[in-house]
Amino acid sequence: MTWRSPLAILRDAVRGQRAREKDLRNLVSNLPYEGLDKVKQPNRYFPGNAIKTTKYTLLLFIPMSLYEQFHRLANIYFVGLAILNFVPVVSAFQPEVALIPICVILSLTALKDGWEDFRRYQSDRKLNNTPCFIYKKEFIQRCWRDIRVGDFVKVVCNEIIPADLLLLHTSDPKGVCHIETANLDGETNLKQRKAVSGLCLSDPEFDPERFKGVVVCEKPKNNLNHFKCYVEKPDKEKLGAGIESLLLRGCTVRNTDHAVGFVVYAGHETKSMLNNNGPRYKRSKLERKLNTDVFFCVILLLAMCLIGAVGHFLWLQALPGVPPYLVPYSTGQQESPALSAVYMFFTMIILLQVLIPISLYLSIELVKIGQIFFITNDIDLYDEETDSRIQCKALNITEDLGQIEYVFSDKTGTLTENKMVFRRCSIMGTEYPHKENAVVDEPDSEEEVIFNQQPRPEQTGWSVRSEDTSPKYIQHHHSSRSKSTFWSTAKSNVAFSSPLETEVIPDRKLLQQISRAEGSSQQNDPYLDFFLALAICNTVVVSTATTQRRRVSALCRWLLLTVLLCAGDSVPKGNHFKMGVTGDTRGLQPLSHHAPSQCNEAATTPDNLSYEAESPDEAALVSAAKAYGFTLMARTPDSVTVRLPTGNDLVFEVLDTLAFDSNRKRMSVLVRHPITGEYVLYTKGADYAIMELLGTPYAGAWHCSVSQKNVAADTQYHLDCYAKEGLRTLCFTKKVVSGNVYESWLVNRKRALAAINNREALIMDTAVQLETNLFLLGATGIEDRLQENVPDTIVALREAGIQVWVLTGDKLETAVNIGYACRLLEEEDLVINMSCKNKITCTSILDCALEEVGRYSDDPRNVDTTPDISLVIDGRTLTMALSSDLQNRFVDLAKRCRSVLCCRVTPLQKSSVVKVVREKLKVITLAVGDGANDVNMIQAADIGIGISGQEGMQAAMASDFAIARFQHLKKLLLVHGHWCHTRLANMIIYFFYKNVAYVNLLFWYQFICGFSGTAMIDYWLMIFFNLFFTSVPPIMFGIMDKDASAEILLGVPELYRTGQGEYKSSTFWISMLDAFYQSLVCFFIPYLTFQDSDIDVFTFGTPLNTISLFTILLHLSIEIKSWMVVHWVIMLGSVALYFIVTLAYSAICITCNPPSNPYWILQSQMADPMFYLTCIITTVVALLPRYMFHVLRNSIAPSPLMQARHLDRLDPTSREQWIKEWRSFRGGGHVKRSKLSIPPSPTLETPGDIYSLSPTTSDVMVLGSH
Secondary structure (H helix, E strand, C coil): CCHHHHHHHHHHHHHHHHHHHEEEECCCCHHHHHCCCCCHHCCCCCCCCCCCCCCCCCCHHHHHHHHHCCCCCCHHHHHHHHHCCCCCCCCCCCHHCCCHEEEEEEEHHHHHHHHHHHHHHHHHHHHHHHEEEEEECCEEEEEEHHHCCCEEEECCCCECCCCCEEEEEEEECCCCEECCCCCHHHCCCCCEEEEECCCCCCCCCCCCCHCCEEEEEECCCCCCCCCCCECCCCCCCEEEEEEHHCCCCEEEEEEECCEEEEECCCCCHHHHHHHCCCCCCCCCCCHHHHHHHHHHHHHHHHHHHHHHHHHHHHHHHHHHCCCCCCCCCCCCCCCHEEEEEHHHHHHHHHHHHHHCCCCCHHHHHHHHHHHHHHHHHHHHEECCCEEEECCCCCCCCCCHHHHHCCCEEECCCCCCEEEEEEEEEEEECEEEHHHHHHHEEECCCCCCCCECCCCCCCCCCCCCCCHHCHHHHCCCCCCCCCCEEECCCCCCCCCCCCCCHHCCCCHHHHHHHHHHHCCCCCCCHHHHHHHHHHHHHHCEEECCCCCEEECCCCCHHHHHHHHHCCCHHCCCCCCCCCCCCCCCCCCCCCCCCCCCHHHHHHHHHHHHEEEEEECCHHHHHHHHHHHHHCCCCCCCCCCCEECCCCCEEEEEEEEEEECCCCCCEEEEEECCCCCCCCCCCCCCCHHHHCCCCCCCCCCCCCCCCCCHHHHHHHHHHHHHCCCCCCEEEEEEEEEEHHHHHHHHHHHHHHHHHHHCCCHHHHHHHHHHHHCCCCCEEEEEEEEEEEECCHHHHHHHHCCCCCEEEEEEECCCHHEEEEEHCCCCCCCCCCEEEEECHHHHHHHHEEEEEEHHHHHHHHHHHCCCCCCCEEEEHHHHHHHHCCCCCCCCHHHHHCCCCCCCCEECCCCHHHHHHHHHHHHHCCCCEEECCCCCCHHHHHHHEEEEEEEEEECHHHHHCCCCCCCCCCHHHHHHHHHHHHHHHHHHHHHHHHHHHHHHHHHHHHHHCCCCCCCCCCCCCCCHHHHHHHHHCHHHHHHHHHHHCCCHHHHHHCCCCCCHHHHCCCCCHHHHHHHHHHHHHHHHHHHHHHHHHHCCCCHHHHHHHHHHHHHHHHHHHHHHHHHHHCCCHHHHHHHHHHHHHEEEEHHHHHHCCCCCCCCCCCHHHHHHHHCCHHHHHHHHHHHHHHHHHHHHHHHHHHCCCCCCCHHHHHCCCCCCCHHHHHHHHHHHHHHCCCCCCCCCCCCCCCCCCCCCEECCCCCCCCCCCECCCC
């Protein structure tokens, strides 16, 4: 290694910093520079692939750990006092002994942090040493840490990708690679990645040495869904590449033998590492109150020290002479009383330092760990279907679960199953209700709705006869606004694949229509095009049951083909009409299925196909198309194969896919028709995004039996009906693009794909350019059922005093219908519907609504009542309502509403609503969602809860708590939230009481000893008192105590509100006064007992220490609500430990604390009956007021929680009967299911349902009950 000057090193570092900060990076292959010095490597400025997530190093562990711990002011306070004790003039104890408590606390915390960091180190070492294949003249095995930017890396099937790779070559002839991104976003469905087009992809073996291009990419960013890059070839041709060609570190290669990529980002610059921010720190409301009370304790401490200093000054002033125990200076002069008083002030701080509880913070952490253990191991919060339990990621806000005032919830996937079921469709203005596919029997119990779907026999032909349909498939259709439960024992590891989605019973009328279309010679029949659009316009990945998630080698493929061909019965013998390119017939290609030839027919029958979709909507639509015979057989980046009902295969050439985005609200697929050769654009999207793009080719463009002019109007009517039934709606269109238009468009498209700056906008512009003058084919209605017990959960949360808001992107009619189904909205509610087009109208609506609500509140007949008002607002109106001038009025109206439903809102609006409510109302908020679009909302709330549902794990990974079902929120808040808050609040208050009561014994003694700063209790015993004798009982109290059982808390949700006032300023100060009283009793009764006796100071202090122990532990016994064996063991164990340690200390430690001598003191005291009598009388007198207060309060005016504890003593039958009677008296009753078919929607314009708040505001409606 050559020597380099410091200036050269500095210059190189500056250049490296500039290179890393540039917006664009030019990367070249490292192969031509192999063997050269590092300074000659072109990519030397970019970091390697080794990662380091540890916080400490071995040499710097102690100073860095102390630095971290000294961020907590309490630790600085106690270390400062320990150091102050080394100053002789102000020391109160032995300096070394004074260091013990803070050293114990710092050591325990350092050990915990060190163990966690060591585990991170082990994980880093394991990851960095993971083997991989790097090209060095050939692909050789190296470790992940050896990878550099500019290397070529080969990844084989089922291996984890070691760095961010630009995909250049795969084993698939089409350049396709499938990856699983579960490690990044939790999504288990496969995603396609394709190699950069225009490179040497056709070669059987990719040769990295022939790669001479320059990779130009953006600097590293944490967005997992965006990547800007292009490859500049030696001839200056630019080949655009995006996220579809990037293999992300941490993903797993699936169903692809191997893939070769060029390293663009390595190590900490990879997208996965940029998203690994570690746990977020949140401060709970209780912790903020705790800090305030600690500040009050500091003020109290300073006041007591000031009293001690003034008392010492007055005592010295009152002395007639100089007592012999006051040692003068070496000069023979005495300290002045004023100077002695100043010194005494600091001495008193050292003496009374325990007033600030040093062990409180550590005890709180231990209690929270115990609470989280019981939460995560609660069997009721375990979901058997997904085999998942609740995850607690934020360890410091568990108590805030008991303080929630507002809950903000997503709808799809959070309140609903997000398992879409094809229910209805409209084609060319004709509606097909699919009554056979909505088999619903009215349940005996109103708690359950069971969908009994019969398996449909395999269809072998398409000669449809209506009389052949079995009557068992035709049952009365009940549209229900209800909770839906489906029963399925089959489990699948395929994303969005379940019997519920695939069991689609076709509509008889539509089958006949398709059969007639098949029999005609018309190629462009709209019914055929509709189902082709369902099968083609998506990103569904096709695999077979035999190839799914397997590493497919040549030998395995040969064996698989042999086995399948031997099963001759499974090979269809029909004459398949080949249309278009049939693809490769050399063998079964893993997952990349082309149109099958005769030799591999058995491997790609519709029965063994498996669909993996990125959204459940797509899975439901593809399954519906398959039910009508239009089976998606294969998909590659440049082709898609669909099998028609006749058995013929159509292989469409995919020219481009215009992906869905939140601005366009649609996606399109441009294909070349294999028969006509036309360029056809199939588009699907939201109705409001599609209808405005329709052209006017309805007059005789296609020869159909319906009037084309009415297709759009009829379809829109059907869409509105679907929405009112709570169905999710989509429109499907078709457009034939001329060759000239396509060629012109393709030039712009390639330019946009190769762009670096403003790439997304240019790509969207090209998509909008093509999606015009669309021809409407039809629309679909897909049902998304409510999760189990959602209505019951929402009702319980509202009864607990929690306001529930639902924020969804669905249409207003759909959202309102689901709102009634989940009982967010009730039949008797007054519903304010806000939907306006301008800010003036929005202002008028807000003013009128506030006036109406205010008029209700001012009515003397409505005293102590709250109006059942609900608010429904759309996204456009919400944007205006959240503006700075209307924000306060909107929040004022919303807080008076029992529930709020926001529809057509964007992810950004969701987070804005949460922030506004939290900041304006100063309330504790909780947000719950299941998808990536809910992450902003989850992170904006005080507590974020993610549901690990069908949309992956993005929300769960970004949340503080992750649950599997919305119904788990009920027990998490009403039971565990209540317990966590009340336990921790009572434990903190007890800690303050304990320390004040004990420290005050030393304070009262100062009035006897001339405020000299001496103690009557041995300092070792004082240390043991707080660290051992009285530390464990309050911790177990904070972990195990239950003020009411889970059954009572769930049965009476109103108890949740009573627990929210557990920790108040008044409670804190009452405890402080009680501590002062008890300390006075514990000090002066023994003082009066031993007055005028000749006992020494420690003989006087030992009874005080013993009495204080009994008083403090019995005080805790009064506060414990539910006694368990562990409480008895801890209490008796603490008392036994006190006597054992004190007796041993008195017998052994003769000169441990010179010049004092505690030898045999307790032994002598225990031989004196006066000792026992004093302990008993003093303890009883000290605790009598608190005990009497509890007895009188629970007898005269028992709290709701006290009444609930009485219910716990009843037998289960009597307790359940009492709860039912109480709920009936209150008016809650059982959770009733409403009917979805006739919702009291805000759009129903019946005179009996609409009450205008103002003659000038027709946009707002207040709906009453029917």
